[in-house]
Amino acid sequence: MRYLVLILCFVSSLAFSQVANTTYQPLPLATQTATTVNSPVQNNFNYRGGHFIINVVTATSGNYTPHIQAQDPISGIWYDILVGSAISTVGTTVLKVYPGIGASANASASDILPLTWRVQLIGASTPSMVISVSAYLEL
Numbered sequence: 001m002r003y004l005v006l007i008l009c010f011v012s013s014l015a016f017s018q019v020a021n022t023t024y025q026p027l028p029l030a031t032q033t034a035t036t037v038n039s040p041v042q043n044n045f046n047y048r049g050g051h052f053i054i055n056v057v058t059a060t061s062g063n064y065t066p067h068i069q070a071q072d073p074i075s076g077i078w079y080d081i082l083v084g085s086a087i088s089t090v091g092t093t094v095l096k097v098y099p100g101i102g103a104s105a106n107a108s109a110s111d112i113l114p115l116t117w118r119v120q121l122i123g124a125s126t127p128s129m130v131i132s133v134s135a136y137l138e139l
Contacts, residue, residue, distance in 0.1 A: 049098030
């Protein structure tokens with residue numbers, strides 16, 4: 001009986017460890033000058049959505065429009081879940097993707113975060129920025 005209790009406690013702790021939210025850094029702080037910047041492919045096994053934080057430390061020229069994208073598992077084509085507004089100044093922008101939240105143009109989408117996702121920055125007017133993107137994924 002004592003072993004059964006210990007096993008149940010262990011299994012419960014594993015289940016609760018998956019409940020915790022987590023953070024990612026798809027694009028570490030760096031100078032970006034490319035017209036298109038793609039984060040590495042991210043894999044999502046447990047989370048329904050999240051906050052995506054775009055932090056601009058220095059904005060020398062141009063702008064970047066952030067895209068939260070998912071990948072079609074069959075064709076491999078990337079499609080937009082949410083497209084933010086163009087960013088051209090120093091500051092922090094938060095984009096939100098989560099099922100059931102209020103959708104707001106260029107700010108939030110009532111959608112799930114699929115298995116395979118990435119952040120893409122599309123630049124215009126010769127972009128040059130020190131920028132990072134982090135994500136807080138939520139169950």
